[in-house]
Amino acid sequence: MTKLSKQDKIDIYNKWKYYGKSSYQLGEEYGVVTSNLRYLFQLIDKHGLEILDRSPHSYSVEFKEKAIKRILTGNEAINQISLDLGLPNQGTLHNWLRKYKEDGYNVINHKKGRKSSEGQGQTNSRTSKANQRPKTEESRAYCRKQIYKKIGCLSLSKNQKPKAQEIVSAVTELRQELHVTVNFVLKVINSKPDLPHLSRSNYYYVLKHDDKDKKNKKIMERIKKIYEEHRHRYGYRRITAQLQREGIEINHKKVKRLMTKMHLYGIAIRRRRKYSSYRGTVGKIKANLIRRNFKSVMPNRKWYSDVTEFHLNGEKLYLSPIMDGCTQEIVSYTLSRRPVLKQVMDMLKQAYKKYPALNGLVFHTDQGWQYQNPLFQTWLKNHGITQSMSRKGNSLDDGMMEGFFGILKREMFYGFEKTFKSLDELEQAIKEYIEYYNTKRIKTILKNHTPMEYRNVILNQN
Template identity: 55%
Template sequence: MSVLNYLVALIDRHGFSILNKSYITYSAEFKEQAIRRVIVNHESLYSVALDLGLKSPGILFNWVRSYKENGYNVIIKPKGRPRHESQKQADQAGKSPLKARKPSLTPSELKTYYRERICKKIARLSQPKEQEPKAEEIAAAVTQLRRELKVSVTFILETINANPDLPHMSRSNYYYTINKKDKDAKNQPLMTLIRKIYEDNKHHYGYRRVAQTIQNLDIKVNHKKIQRLMTKMKLYGIRIKGWRKYNSYRGSQGPIKPDLIRRNFFSILPDRKWYSDVTEFKLNGQKTYLSPIIDGCTQEIISYTISRSPNLKQTMDMVDLAWLKNHGVEQSMSRKGNSLDDGLMEGFFGILKREMFYGFEKNFKNLTELEQAIREYIDYYNNERIKIKLKGLAPIKYRELVLS
């Protein structure tokens, strides 16, 4: 609740006169009652402050904090100017009339409150990821609770281990965990570089391509080390979803042309084998179609067209007229309905959709934004996205290497 909203609610509850009151001194009994409502009765701090007419919920927050810091005692602060050193010495000798009040909560109430706080904090460790937290996370939470509640480690661990729904930890394991040295402290510069590469490539890279990118920078590092560090930092590349066998529409077939490739997609030199196909994108009940050409050597996208209608026939007619007859290019046709015969192109479609479309549909308001994202991804794919099979280079860089 913001300060403005609180003031509006305060005026609505108590009227404008509540703001005209001068400085108010609250008694210890008044503070105890307010604190007890928050800690023991579990009432909202804001609602209690509003009900009591406090001008700010921060007043009650400070009472509760001071109450905990002083061993769950309400302390009455002395008024006026600070006392002289001699007066302080006299107070220490037992002559001060101001004494800390006795705890307002019974030992049983305090233990119940402590246990609730402990269980609530440890349970939160498992909520974001829905899996058992690591020993380091549990030990850090225990240490924090020990400082906040001023209770023993034994009490905290006994509370945790008595609850079957919470992860357990022994006393020896706790001290072993907090005292062991972080073996990756010296790897912080490398971990920073890993995160930068991971973020720059929009979380597409797994540990293999991150390792290859680092090795391309002339930094010698084992890929297993990169895998361990990425797991520790919870950095995971986008994974392939479960796939199903794809069968395209066979339709009516004209004259059958020979399959010259026979799934031997690789070429030693660029521009010797090209592959093309059409894939469909569905967004908000509308469709757009991508028809690229991929090179069998560099695996770069040579060219592509994007259309709102499936015009593969027009594209192939254009290729037939422009290239096949005038440049001695032979046409090879895969069997209809068998995507494996065009595996290189289908592989690119899978990478494309996995890394920029599947799961990201809500990022695109319309087909225009989607089509622009496809263009940007193809540029990234050609110029930046490394491939292990291409000696850890992007397709365009691999072309330059082959032709050099």
């Protein structure tokens, strides 16, 4: 595992706290185990960044003894105790507890540095074997108690007998926790009639048995490729749909299990305040003809539009798109550094050039000043388009566009702001995403088609 400097830890914490990066993404970037990063985040949240200034030092016997007693007698979680004490990592306390058991339940401050090489070769094998056996009757009783407890829980947690794989996993964990031999653990559990029994040969057979997902190697490779092709935007449901489109019969539960095993997770949702163009009543308000019945059975019957803003390095970029209520494609869009009327008028002209037969179309927006402008309303009327507006303060009345903005920003903007050096780069990224959204991103609501594929399906049916 990569050793992190103080500045690395601060950078990782800031990316997680303020830029929305997940612990898995940061672990991949810095080569650090995810659980260690989660502990680092909790440690800084509890003690502040000052905790990183603590220089490594030896803890006193009394300090260690109090910490260990909190584990053994206070029934407190080791992770929580480590956080309370401000220990640098969650493994420190585990090491203290292990050495405490090895040293006959006495806290000893071991000298640091390498042991003398003289005579080491003769004693290593004997010492390692001795450490594999509980030293006193008290320690043996403690080990037996822990074994009874762990193995007994396997039977209590289910109405049926535990599987051999579960018993083997528990035995392996007990070996590591208690530092005892396999024979000792198996002898203890096999001496109790009410515990599930396991032979030594069966233990090693199950331990070395091939991974059950070895036969799924090809499908796991394809899942990972789809995940990377779509830049981590697909969760298990959408990946299942894509596999089924390719003729692979697979259940979404299996895809979810395999993705979890490979630590592949979709992008987390982050919501931020939206841009509002409402300035009070500045023109003629239109009735709400949609009434949240967003879906249309044919293309070019219901269109939706709104304006959203992107903040980057103290500057703003405004996006104004039109979405079709049937295919959910982005019919046309414009980008501008200022929210001006020309932006929405150019958007309309682009859409009309693409689909000129618009008689009977309902065009729905919120009550933004652009949509109340006489020039905008006259253009719609002259092209046979009926205007519809959301009620004041009811953003859900324009829910289809709000949903698109949420998807867009979650999948290519939130958490990725640092990757864009200028508004020009951001503008290019938005253009590429909208092309991807229309032609490559499948939607379950469109029967696992992309918006453009669904348009062709609908038109071919009629």
